[in-house]
Amino acid sequence: MNTQAPVLQLKDIRKNFDAVVAIENFSLDIYPGEIVALVGDNGAGKSTLIKIVSGVYGPSSGTITIEGETVAMSSATMARSHGIEVVYQDLALADQQAVYMNMFLGRELTNGIGLLDRKTMISETEKLVKELDVRIPSAHATIRDLSGGQRQGVAIARATRWAKKLILLDEPTAALGVAETAKVEEIVQSLKSRNIGVLIISHSLDQVFKLSDRICVLRRGKQIGIRKTSETNKNEIVSMITGVN
Amino acid sequence: MSSATSNAANPAMSMISRINIQQYVVYVGFLAIFLFFAIVLKDSGFLTVRNLSNIVLQTAPITIMAIGMVFVLSAGEIDLSIGSTVAVAALSAAVTMNAYGMIAGIAAGIGAGVAIGLVNGLLVAYVRLPSFLVTLATLGLFAGVARSLTNLRSIPVTDSMFTGFFGSGSLLGIPSLIWWTVIAIVAGHLIFRETRFGAHVLATGDNARAASVSGIPVPRIRLAVLVISGALAGLAGLLYAGRLQAAKYTLGETDLMTVIAAVIVGGTLLNGGKGSIIGALVGSLMMGMLNNGLILMGLSVSDQMIVRGLIILAAVAVSLREKLR
Numbered sequence: 001m002n003t004q005a006p007v008l009q010l011k012d013i014r015k016n017f018d019a020v021v022a023i024e025n026f027s028l029d030i031y032p033g034e035i036v037a038l039v040g041d042n043g044a045g046k047s048t049l050i051k052i053v054s055g056v057y058g059p060s061s062g063t064i065t066i067e068g069e070t071v072a073m074s075s076a077t078m079a080r081s082h083g084i085e086v087v088y089q090d091l092a093l094a095d096q097q098a099v100y101m102n103m104f105l106g107r108e109l110t111n112g113i114g115l116l117d118r119k120t121m122i123s124e125t126e127k128l129v130k131e132l133d134v135r136i137p138s139a140h141a142t143i144r145d146l147s148g149g150q151r152q153g154v155a156i157a158r159a160t161r162w163a164k165k166l167i168l169l170d171e172p173t174a175a176l177g178v179a180e181t182a183k184v185e186e187i188v189q190s191l192k193s194r195n196i197g198v199l200i201i202s203h204s205l206d207q208v209f210k211l212s213d214r215i216c217v218l219r220r221g222k223q224i225g226i227r228k229t230s231e232t233n234k235n236e237i238v239s240m241i242t243g244v245n
Numbered sequence: 246m247s248s249a250t251s252n253a254a255n256p257a258m259s260m261i262s263r264i265n266i267q268q269y270v271v272y273v274g275f276l277a278i279f280l281f282f283a284i285v286l287k288d289s290g291f292l293t294v295r296n297l298s299n300i301v302l303q304t305a306p307i308t309i310m311a312i313g314m315v316f317v318l319s320a321g322e323i324d325l326s327i328g329s330t331v332a333v334a335a336l337s338a339a340v341t342m343n344a345y346g347m348i349a350g351i352a353a354g355i356g357a358g359v360a361i362g363l364v365n366g367l368l369v370a371y372v373r374l375p376s377f378l379v380t381l382a383t384l385g386l387f388a389g390v391a392r393s394l395t396n397l398r399s400i401p402v403t404d405s406m407f408t409g410f411f412g413s414g415s416l417l418g419i420p421s422l423i424w425w426t427v428i429a430i431v432a433g434h435l436i437f438r439e440t441r442f443g444a445h446v447l448a449t450g451d452n453a454r455a456a457s458v459s460g461i462p463v464p465r466i467r468l469a470v471l472v473i474s475g476a477l478a479g480l481a482g483l484l485y486a487g488r489l490q491a492a493k494y495t496l497g498e499t500d501l502m503t504v505i506a507a508v509i510v511g512g513t514l515l516n517g518g519k520g521s522i523i524g525a526l527v528g529s530l531m532m533g534m535l536n537n538g539l540i541l542m543g544l545s546v547s548d549q550m551i552v553r554g555l556i557i558l559a560a561v562a563v564s565l566r567e568k569l570r
Contacts, residue, residue: 077460092458094451096518097444105448106459108441115439 005068006031007165007197008053008084013062015048022048026062026223028216030166030197035188037208037229038201040218041241046201049218050170053199054086055079066165083164087155089171095144099136100125102143103158128157132187149180156187160194167191169200173207185211205234217241270563271511271524275531282538289541296537298420302488304533305422306331306481307503311525312433313474314508319437320470321450321517322376326365326383327478327504331497332391334358334482339400339492347407351483358479359472361387366471370464376471384501391494399493402486411487425484426526429477434522446470450517506557507532 006029013026023045030036040046051057053064055073063070066082073079076086093102100118101108103125109117125139134153136146143151152172159167169188173181188211191198202208208215209229217224217240224240239245282291290296310327317324337357342350365383369376402408414421437443448456449466457463478497486492509515510531511524535556539549 076458080460086458088458092452092455094448094455094518096451096514097447101444101448105455106445106461108444110441114441115435116441116444 004032006065007067008199009063009065010053011063011065013049013052013059013064015052015057015060021221023052023059023218023221026218028223028226030199032195032197033192034214035192035198035200035212037212037215038199038218039203039205039208039215039237039241043220044218044241045221046218047170048221050086050168050199050201053079053166054084054168080162083162084166084168085159085163086168087152087159087170087172089174093143093151093155096142098140098142099129099146099154100139102154103128103139103161105158107162124161125157128161129153132157132160132190134187135183147180148176149183152176152180152184153187156184156191160191160196163196166197166199169198169202171201171203174203181207205237208237209234219243271527271531274510275527275534278531278534278538282534282541286538286541291538291541296541300533300537301426301530302420302422303537304529305426306484306497307500307507307532308426308526308529309429309477309481309484310474310500310504311507311511311529312429312522313470313477314504315433315437315511315513315520315522315525316446316470317376317474318508318513318515319450319517319520320446320466321453322369322467322470323380323515324362324365324376324471324474324478325380325501326361326387327474327481328497328499328501329384329387329391330358330361330475330478331482331485331500332492332494333361333387333394334479335486335492335496336391336394336400336494338483339402339486340395342402342404342407343400347404350404350407354483354486355476355479358475358477358482360475361478362472362475363468365475366468369471370467376467380471388494388498395494397494399491402490402492408487408490411483412490413488422484422488425480429480430522430526437520437522442466442469447518447520450514450519452518502553502557503532504529506553509557 008030010026010028013023014021015023026049028036038046038049048057052059055076055078058072058074064073065071071082073082094105100121104121109121111117122139129136129139132153134150134157136150136154143154146154156169156172172188173184176184185207188198188200200211212229214226214228215232215237216226217237219241227236313327314324334354334357338350338354341353361383365376365380368374368379408414410421412421416424437446445456445461445466448459448461449463453463482496485496507528508525509528511521511526511528513520513525532553535553536549539552544552
């Protein structure tokens with residue numbers, strides 16, 4: 001289906017917390033320019049899986065391969081250094097700082113003598129929010145003066161700025177209104193042209209069908225199956241999620 | 246893009262009104278108090294060069310400590326221990342200097358401040374105790390240490406090089422206390438506003454979790470700001486010892502409230518994420534001017550305390566209103 005090598009390969013991932021098995025036998029390949037949705041009921045193991053891919057947890061067994069190279073990640077910093085960015089449900093933005101400082105949070109640019117290079121950070125921010133059509137008043141705007149949709153737009157733009165391989169979106173529209181959700185979905189859609197993989201967790205099947213190329217279903221820590229979005233329907237996915245035919 | 250600009254109108258407006266109130270309150274307050282004293286006290290010598298430069302000189306230790314407090318508050322912590330750090334540092338410096346000379350004395354003074362900052366910082370950053378409680382405890386603890394160091398005795402500081410350097414001396418016609426103030430303000434402002442460290446301090450105080458997932462070493466930032474605060478309180482202790490040519494356990498005892506007031510009035514938020522070194526300087530000069538003016542007006546010490554307390558209440562009210570909006 002895709003001639004390019006996958007950006008991320010998960011193989012036989014298993015994670016247990018002492019006797020409790022949170023994830024078992026999970027395998028998934030994500031290709032560049034592809035949006036894969038991860039769906040499942042509460043407690044199905046989606047969050048655990050996101051944490052494994054973002055480096056917060058190491059898997060108990062199984063391998064993570066990024067562009068052909070097997071990696072061991074033990075922190076979010078390591079995942080970032082492999083080109084994986086996460087957009088968290090609760091945004092992880094510093095509210096009282098400017099948009100451009102958030103865009104470069106923890107990775108601020110400096111000039112030759114070690115002082116902040118605001119000019120470059122601002123111009124890069126302006127360029128990126130324009131490309132992604134994130135409508136904010138300016139790169140100088142303070143985050144808390146922005147709407148929920150604008151904030152999520154900034155968070156996604158930040159991930160886009162830094163992700164070389166994969167962006168994880170954890171319920172990116174859970175806290176947004178209808179119009180803002182549509183805007184954020186548009187931004188997510190536009191990520192496909194950037195040749196990075198996107199793994200999105202969502203509770204909204206409408207959204208999943210609108211955005212994704214493939215859907216991966218989890219139930220009680222087990223991988224129930226992966227379907228091409230174009231070859232399945234909501235009924236099938238719902239019955240996979242619930243286990244009821 | 247056109248809908249972007251119309252969308253922008255509202256946040257932009259609210260931003261402007263916010264900036265007006267918050268950013269300039271200290272300058273407006275400073276000017277108002279200055280004009281008030283200039284008119285009311287015009288026959289009492291408030292406006293003389295001597296009196297005005299005295300205000301700046303007397304304010305130097307407060308300004309130095311206020312710089313440290315901007316870092317601490319911006320990182321979402323607080324340092325209440327500076328009040329006794331000043332005394333411990335001054336006494337350590339005086340005792341050491343009398344035995345081993347000036348350099349050893351300076352090292353002992355700054356070292357005492359750094360050591361207290363380290364104690365605070367390690368407990369806050371790595372044991373995860375709240376800085377309010379840790380530094381409240383060390384405030385009391387080191388007040389006791391300051392008293393027991395010399396059995397409540399005052400220690401003379403006679404090294405003329407030291408008193409010149411940290412007190413009454415001058416360079417190029419400018420008093421050394423002003424040099425210290427200027428150097429500390431410029432360095433503090435540059436580090437706070439223009440370095441990654443400053444940005445990380447603000448991010449830590451703004452949203453520690455966001456800072457942490459963005460790769461900012463949050464515990465190290467918390468440790469660093471408390472060490473900076475301790476070191477600057479140590480320097481303030483040296484300045485007191487230099488100016489008064491003596492060290493005593495009471496040094497700095499009443500400074501804590503003044504420092505916090507100066508910093509908050511200057512636009513630094515009590516809950517972190519926002520701060521201003523220049524604002525703290527103006528706030529600190531405002532506090533010094535207030536002290537000076539109230540004395541010239543003939544207010545009793547108790548009345549001065551009441552007026553200062555009221556000003557601090559007003560400052561905190563403005564600061565917290567801002568945060569809750």
